[in-house]
Amino acid sequence: MRRPLEIKAEEAAARSVVSLTSALESISSMQIAKTKNKVLISNQFFEEVWNIYKQIRVDVLFNYGRTVNQTPIEKELLILITAKGGLSGDIDNRLIRKFMEHYNENKNDVLVIGHHGTTKLKQAHVDYKYYFDLPEHDYINVDPLMEIIKKYAKSRIFYQNYISLSQQEIIEVDLSEVVSSKGRTADLSTIGDDMVSEKTYIFEPSSYAVAAYLENSILRLTISQFIYDSRLAQVASRFKAMSAAKERSISNAAGLHTEYNRAKRNQVDTRLKESMSGLKKLRAGGAQ
């Protein structure tokens, strides 16, 4: 049996882990509230821009704002939005698993957002071509990312979506498909009086220039929205992981405390036995 002092030291370490995980759980909880609120505010903005886009859209095919003369790379670009660092639960592992189901070295180029993703890809022996840090601030400049996306014929994005505090899912979507599907709802019969056309609107500099600008804006907003969603899912996943770790460390500390008490009792019992046997021997010696 281990010595009580050793167990005591281990229990103290377990209690430190409880404090640490509690603090991280609280931080994650605050971050969730903050991020969730921001996502809700930004959704209102996105919806309003989407509505204008729906009404103006004529061409169902989305071409990433490319001109006719530009020839795209005939590979599919796979974009992974992952966490900045560790301590984000199993969400990045799940994302990498989903990515691996789709990945083909000869047909895909990989773009990673978030440092944790690069570590996970190295572990999976997958080389990535582009890397960006996960943006921390509210304003996300996705222009460098868009420049890369425009070069490719197809782009697929893997991101994390927040469902609830205990549930986050991994979503993979074809970027052009997600934008086109929203544009497709611009069915003339559903628009009615809201239709934005040259008959009902003044455009400056021209209707085509505004439509092209909006197409770029929509792509920019879509990517930004995916990044915001992923950030929210990541903090929720971290909260879940920290709650589980806290529970485990509390149970571990309680177990160690019981073990310490047993060891201490055992030590006292042993001493008592030794004293008793000594006393017996002394008494036996005295009788002689």
Add this chain to the structure above:
Amino acid sequence: MAEDTPAEVPSETEQLAAVADPKKPTIDIKVYAPFKVYYEGVGYSLSAVNETGPFDVLPKHHNFLCMLVPCDLKIQTLEGEKIIKISRALMHVKANRVVVFVDV
């Protein structure tokens, strides 16, 4: 028996508009980015710059959609002029309401 219908209470901005100059027409204005509302309320006019040059949007403006170039957006509010610096924006005018989407 006559039904009691609640009297329609004018909003704060409507009250302010009536006090400022009841005869002067106003337009609803909203300038916002995904995470920040720069201005929301009524105003007399809004001035901005697009590729064609500087222009004003007055109350009852025709439906209008345009891209703005980096400029100072000037709003004549009921309390005075408000200036917002923008780098990239889209302006949408419809039904006496102008919305400027900043950073799109």
